[in-house]
Amino acid sequence: MSAAKNCTPKTGLMPVPLFDTETPLAGLRPVILERIGEVVRGGRFILGPEVGAFEQELAAYVGVRHAIGVGNGTDALTIAARALGIEPGDEVVVPSFTFYATAEAIAATGAVPVFCDVDRDTRNITVETIRPALSERTRAIVAVDLFGMPAEIPAIREAFGLPVIEDAAQALGASLDGVRAGALGDIATFSFYPSKNLGAFGDGGAVTTNDDELAERVRALRFHGSRDKQTFVYVGYNSRLDEIQAAILRVLLPQIDAWCAGRRAGVQAYIDAGLGQHFKLGGAPLGATPAWHLYVVTHPEADAKLALLGAAGIQARGYYRVPLHRQPAMAPYLNGRGGSFELPVTDELARTNVALPISPVFTRAQADEVVAALATA
Numbered sequence: 001m002s003a004a005k006n007c008t009p010k011t012g013l014m015p016v017p018l019f020d021t022e023t024p025l026a027g028l029r030p031v032i033l034e035r036i037g038e039v040v041r042g043g044r045f046i047l048g049p050e051v052g053a054f055e056q057e058l059a060a061y062v063g064v065r066h067a068i069g070v071g072n073g074t075d076a077l078t079i080a081a082r083a084l085g086i087e088p089g090d091e092v093v094v095p096s097f098t099f100y101a102t103a104e105a106i107a108a109t110g111a112v113p114v115f116c117d118v119d120r121d122t123r124n125i126t127v128e129t130i131r132p133a134l135s136e137r138t139r140a141i142v143a144v145d146l147f148g149m150p151a152e153i154p155a156i157r158e159a160f161g162l163p164v165i166e167d168a169a170q171a172l173g174a175s176l177d178g179v180r181a182g183a184l185g186d187i188a189t190f191s192f193y194p195s196k197n198l199g200a201f202g203d204g205g206a207v208t209t210n211d212d213e214l215a216e217r218v219r220a221l222r223f224h225g226s227r228d229k230q231t232f233v234y235v236g237y238n239s240r241l242d243e244i245q246a247a248i249l250r251v252l253l254p255q256i257d258a259w260c261a262g263r264r265a266g267v268q269a270y271i272d273a274g275l276g277q278h279f280k281l282g283g284a285p286l287g288a289t290p291a292w293h294l295y296v297v298t299h300p301e302a303d304a305k306l307a308l309l310g311a312a313g314i315q316a317r318g319y320y321r322v323p324l325h326r327q328p329a330m331a332p333y334l335n336g337r338g339g340s341f342e343l344p345v346t347d348e349l350a351r352t353n354v355a356l357p358i359s360p361v362f363t364r365a366q367a368d369e370v371v372a373a374l375a376t377a
């Protein structure tokens with residue numbers, strides 16, 4: 001994943017990768033290979049002891065009663081929505097400034113994703129941005145902890161009394177007022193895509209909740225809607241975390257706090273290095289401890305900044321340049337408003353954001369290099 005290895009900077013300095021998923025794994029590889037070997041020797045590959053143990057360990061880490069492993073973070077969202085009883089024709093409020101899967105997973109249930117704006121500083125939905133998107137058909141809200149910043153979900157739950165699905169795909173290790181991401185919503189979802197804060201060696205995901213009934217429905221839905229493999233009570237999904245991925249994730253999960261601390265130290269290094277002279281830095285809600293899956297800053301001329309960084313061998317990129325309410329596949333959900341439908345903060349952030357390199361092992365020297373590259377302009 002350290003793709004910057006292949007780009008040669010003009011400065012003679014070391015390339016800085018956007019993600020570094022290799023260095024943090026270095027010392028863990030022998031154990032991971034041993035655990036994979038054990039699964040192969042044991043011959044159980046689907047819903048065996050590794051998935052069961054990982055589910056318990058993840059639930060304990062997040063601080064919830066249940067974690068259920070599924071195939072990926074997109075399925076986790078669809079299954080969470082189905083477990084909540086979301087049906088065709090229901091409306092579900094979702095942010096537009098997020099990865100496409102957040103809305104796609106809702107559309108996959110037959111429900112209508114209704115897009116709302118986000119806060120300029122936290123980049124997350126808030127009570128105020130949700131309000132204009134509500135109707136008498138609204139059945140749930142999806143709050144994304146974008147870039148690893150926990151959304152203000154307790155306030156959202158209190159304001160509207162609607163169930164909140166927390167899309168915590170980018171936020172394992174974050175917390176709000178001491179409550180971990182994944183425990184903030186009525187039900188929450190994770191992705192273990194390889195570049196995520198907790199990354200598998202392939203696809204993987206999980207649903208977390210404190211609600212026994214929801215958990216039971218999620219368990220059935222991930223296995224074709226059956227509890228006993230004989231009777232099928234829902235039209236469900238074939239979406240399981242597999243044993244090899246669970247075995248790998250069990251080796252990595254104990255590292256997550258140290259890795260997130262490394263990410264936070266990396267962000268502090270940027271601030272100390274003077275990044276604020278070149279970009280507008282974001283803000284966090286009171287009581288938030290972000291997991292910084294991505295470190296995203298803004299500038300009115302974001303693409304010029306990206307060109308400058310690229311020339312210096314620094315991998316940076318703009319995220320979600322075309323927000324979801326402007327994606328062709330989402331046009332049918334805009335109520336005929338098409339191109340005239342505007343979400344001003346979302347549109348601004350989509351145009352102006354720059355994701356800078358960040359990782360558990362990001363150093364002050366790397367932060368200095370990034371800031372020096374910006375200062376050459």
Ligand SMILES: Cc1ncc(COP(=O)(O)O)c(C=O)c1O
Binds near residue numbers: 098204205
């Ligand atoms: C915010 C968000 N939601 C959902 C997903 C979907 O996860 P996955 O790729 O595991 O399906 C991702 C990541 O890819 C994500 O970043």
